[in-house]
Amino acid sequence: MTTGSAPRRVTIADVAGRAGVSTAAVSKVLRGAYGVSPGMRAKVREAMDELGYRPHAAARAMRGRTYTLGVMLSDTRNPFFPDIIEGVTGQLVGTEYQVLLGPGGDEPRSQARMTDAMIDRSMDGIILISPVMSSTELAAIATTTPIVVIGRHGSAAEYDSVVDDDVVGARLVVDHLADLGHRRIAHITHLDRGRASGADSPQAVRAEGYRQAMRARGLAEGVDVVATSFTEEGGYEGARQLLARPARPTAIFAGADVAALGVLRAAYEAGLSVPGDLSVAGYDNIGIASLNPISLTSVDQDGHVIGATAARLLVERIEGRGRSVLSSVSPTLVVRGTTGPPAGRE
């Protein structure tokens, strides 16, 4: 066999016995509840330490909290999700809460399944990163367990939301390029196959922000949006289409860095120098954007702040806040080597 049978867990009964008090007292100390004398509290604490007591989460779950927060990940490959996780866990350091991540996949069904699994496991609250679900479904979940939604614009009374301000992000890029002298600035966006998120999705808001910013700069007729996908391949395809235009754009604003990488490849293949012949900007400021051979101008959304905010809001909800909150985190533009003045700048 594997090894001798697993040693029995230390329970509050053991602690109570050791400290010479009741289990109720131990439970109260554990929860920091009212009605225990300092002396008894000290005795219990000591007994817990001596015995190496650790509360059994499942048992707690039967009556009270589990001190477990779930994070439903829609995409484990999302380049800034580590930042969000770091923000979440960082915010929770020093509290009793533990964070568990659930890979939800990119389909509505699998995401719903993971969310249910988290609810079934009595998580005290759940953070959903870019969920592909309708607001109605989200609201339904929120009646069971407090939730905070990251990355979906559009708020609801039932839950809190944290989003990057994609309108501002798009404007930062357009303004930067327009300031450099570009007039034909094209945009590559992501085409939703699913029907769920719609106008609430970051890509939709970025595209709309792009249009607004172009108009605001008096570049309405320079607006040119191509919808492929936020992948390297999607960026490549989009760029190929754009570069085949009779009057090709002098700058391409890709709605995501991965797509911008594809744009760079297309430019390279077309023999266009960057930023000499074509300026390229992305969104997300993923790790490699800063690396030398790439050096991509990009919009940085502070994943750390987003994660920390989400965690804070979730704990507030769990502890009783009723009113709904929508927190918008401002992005910043990181200018690097892929953007410069257009070639024919007079």
Place this chain on the structure above:
Amino acid sequence: MTTGSAPRRVTIADVAGRAGVSTAAVSKVLRGAYGVSPGMRAKVREAMDELGYRPHAAARAMRGRTYTLGVMLSDTRNPFFPDIIEGVTGQLVGTEYQVLLGPGGDEPRSQARMTDAMIDRSMDGIILISPVMSSTELAAIATTTPIVVIGRHGSAAEYDSVVDDDVVGARLVVDHLADLGHRRIAHITHLDRGRASGADSPQAVRAEGYRQAMRARGLAEGVDVVATSFTEEGGYEGARQLLARPARPTAIFAGADVAALGVLRAAYEAGLSVPGDLSVAGYDNIGIASLNPISLTSVDQDGHVIGATAARLLVERIEGRGRSVLSSVSPTLVVRGTTGPPAGRE
């Protein structure tokens, strides 16, 4: 207030009532246990569907399994960890098991804390990715909960291990470069600050594999190892040291792709063309390695297979296998644009 109080959960008692049977019968159907007639089974199934019953994991945890497997992540930024996760979840599709990921951080303390948290939450088994703990500590954990360790060489009777065959991986690189005509092939490895993993760590095995392969090719005097860290900065630093040698290497094998990116930067700054003046190879085959401006020759460890294997082994353990297993997954070499014949090839 938020909303009306959350609707009470549907329990097996509700299902039993609806189906006109005992709770024991429902429990048996739930677990697919012996001793239920097909007719009763059908009735119970129907009642469960009608009521939308979902088992309460915490309650199950009090007596039996939770059907939850944990994956302790030592580094959420690890570029191939998404592959591992995909392999794990893919292997579990169609089973009742759910996978939950725990960000353990890179310190022994925090990793142990996360592992404990998973045990306290009654997970049926845990996969540990590159844990920074001694084999003794790992064995201790294994007495409580079945575990599978990924990324640590050196097996133990108490748990199963899945590793990439780093000796083979290093040999693939050395052979490839030697075949091209290189003789002074240097290696950049990662220096462990901690004391935990030691010779079991992938970096140590890769370095050792490199030395073996060099000797096997009769290039013993070309051996040159520099220990910095597996980061872009570490690769850059290592390359700077190596390129300052009187007889500088004609090829650098970085123990990780991120470090290889730093090597590329150093080469670029030194005015060396790649692969003309310097060949560069990495390890891990991270996503961007394939992208055009990089096109890095790298060793691909099949994260998908590693994850799937780990999940399979874990389930086997949970279901009773006693004997310990060490599974070694063979990597493959992906040759791209950063390696070529040395300049002075006669």
Place this chain on the structure above:
DNA sequence: ATGAAAGCGCTAACAG
């Protein structure tokens, strides 16, 4: 301030 005791939803003997 303290403790006894009744569950929470499920599983697993055990009895019928």
Place this chain on the structure above:
DNA sequence: CTGTTAGCGCTTTCAT
């Protein structure tokens, strides 16, 4: 084959 029942470890009234 089917149902009864005693817990699992903890929280939470409710007496004392």
